[in-house]
Amino acid sequence: ALTVRFLTRRFIGEYGDMEFIYSHNMTVDGREILFHIWDVPNSQEQAEEGSSEEKRIQWADSFVLVYSICDRASFNILPLKIQFIKAAKEGQSQEKVPIVIVGNKRDLHHQRVVSSEEGRLLALSLDCGFYEVS
Numbered sequence: 001a002l003t004v005r006f007l008t009r010r011f012i013g014e015y016g017d018m019e020f021i022y023s024h025n026m027t028v029d030g031r032e033i034l035f036h037i038w039d040v041p042n043s044q045e046q047a048e049e050g051s052s053e054e055k056r057i058q059w060a061d062s063f064v065l066v067y068s069i070c071d072r073a074s075f076n077i078l079p080l081k082i083q084f085i086k087a088a089k090e091g092q093s094q095e096k097v098p099i100v101i102v103g104n105k106r107d108l109h110h111q112r113v114v115s116s117e118e119g120r121l122l123a124l125s126l127d128c129g130f131y132e133v134s
Contacts, residue, residue, distance in 0.1 A: 002066055002104055002133070003039045057088045062098035067119075069103045069132065070111040075118070082126050100129035107134035 004012050007024050022037045038056055057063075063085055067074040082099060089097040103119045105111075116132055123130030 002102070003037055007037075053084070054088060057085055062100075064100045064102055066102045066104050067114065068105050069114045069119075070105055070108050072113050075103075075114045075122075078122060079126065082128065096127070098129075099126070100131065101126075103130075103132040105134065106132045 001012050003020075003022060004010070007022055019041065020039045022035075022039065024035045024037065026033050026035060038059060040056060065078055065081055067078060069075075078101060082101075085099060086097060101119060101123045103114065103116070119132065120130050122128075
């Protein structure tokens with residue numbers, strides 16, 4: 001839903017558990033940029049598909065990892081995902097891979113189980129960017 005919102009500026013309440021690749025042109029700092037976004041929902045099955053995940057990591061230049069502030073499990077899996085990404089990408093070159101952690105559903109603060117501070121501290125400890133969004 002976050003990807004669709006970024007691309008279309010519309011909110012979709014229900015979003016399936018399907019994998020998509022989106023392409024989108026956008027002007028950033030006066031330059032035309034073509035984004036290719038591989039939107040992959042997290043699931044237990046995918047966590048066990050190491051080679052498939054490795055291909056996605058090799059395909060990408062940067063990463064946005066999204067968790068729900070209302071779902072502790074979605075937050076707890078981030079350190080392993082980030083370590084896996086860094087091992088695969090940074091092991092090949094000396095460049096730091098851009099990774100941003102995004103806490104989603106900030107508007108559901110009454111259901112929050114992961115604090116903003118926890119998100120910020122995780123991002124800081126793993127050298128990632130951090131945002132919370134609705």
